[in-house]
Amino acid sequence: MCAGAPLDENAYAYLLGLYLGDGHIVRARKGTYLLAIYCSAIYTDLVEECRSSVRAVFPVKPFTREKPGCTVVQAVSKHWPCIFPQHGPGPKHSRLIKLDAWQQEVVRAHPQQLIRGLFHSDGCRATNRVRRMVSGEWKYYEYPRYSFSNTSKDIHTILGDTLDQVGAKWKLVWVPTKAAHHQDTGTLSVAKRDSVALLDTFIGPKS
Template identity: 50%
Template sequence: MRSRPVTQSGRMEQHSPSIRAHAVALMRQGIPNRIVAERLNVPRGTVGWWRSEDRRARGEAYEQPTDCPHCTGREFDHAAYAYLLGLYLGDGHIISKRKQHHLSVFCNAMQTGLITAAEEAMRKVMPLPSVKQRYKPGCVEVKSYTKHWTCMFPQHGPGKKHERPIVLEAWQQEIVDAHPWEFIRGLIHSDGCRITNWTTRLVGGERKRYEYPRYFFTNVSDDIRQLYTDTLDQLGIQWTHCTRNGNPYNISVARKASVALMDAHVGPKY
């Protein structure tokens, strides 16, 4: 038996049939529960109950409202998507199972700018889903709750990303081609870093310490590294493999002109 909304005193609050009919008419026009409740001065829980009862009477199955660009054809922020795609391919994942659907991006807890940027990118691509932060030791998980992230990231699948092919669809590649720096910035902010290396040189017979900045991107997936280096090539950035223990997982950008371009468009995580 379905429960009915009650007041704080435990007694069911009564409303006239005309108010209920008015509320139902407004909701059938697509007006959110919150607006209907405010307009008619009725508790939001009561309005929600009326909506569910109206759906049941009409035999209508409940569908979670969505602003998914893929499903609705809605325009969305392509630059924000390119950045979010980079974050997802690096340190992101999607949970998609019955009654549990969300996109997660893991950030260093000290890098508050990155946490804010991840949250803003999610909201710009799909404003309707709720976005929350979950704090764990040393990191913050930024989560956006909707099953439709699988529509926007068709690379989602069972197992780890490096254990399955990662290939962009044509519409994704068009966005990356139009916003390559945002894509690179997302990849660096997830699986990359800017560090200062040093070496020594003989200057006038005297050995002196020489420091230089370098960008690293590290990812186990061959496909994701290829997406990164292909985009660097498009931007005219010189890069090299930095093999460690026989594994070519690290991509280095160390040439002065290339580092300057990376500094101008990416910069260190903060």
């Protein structure tokens, strides 16, 4: 960006998804910034891909910190705000999250990687099992679906637009919170069989 160096766009689109879902940038010492991406500790492949994407996007040495149930992938650089211009004070739902023109271009070229990153951070692939009586017998059916939960309307817009681009059908439902100091959460789900099959070609269950 600021250095004019070539960008690994594939890794960037994935990391952007992780960052928008579960990442933070905070000011550190001497004009540097700390990028922190929270991953579930049980998904070791995902943690590894997060680390390698950080390295591919910028020549830094990521390090990890263990927290209860989660592994935080971190890296220090002066340039995180150039790489993720969505950086700003306060939680993401309280500020405008809009991709810059160059980021939109990267996402248009690598939509699947952004979608993967978002579902890998704040999403999951789960299977609903339902029981139906068919000619006097109970039959069990499984319906896999993808869902993504986040409190930022802007991030839902980015995901929805990108799913439209690849041709996946989705639905977004907002559940109002009753708790004080909590935000309403929007859950986007992809449940239509064809669309789930499409996402399975490039996402699949987390591991």
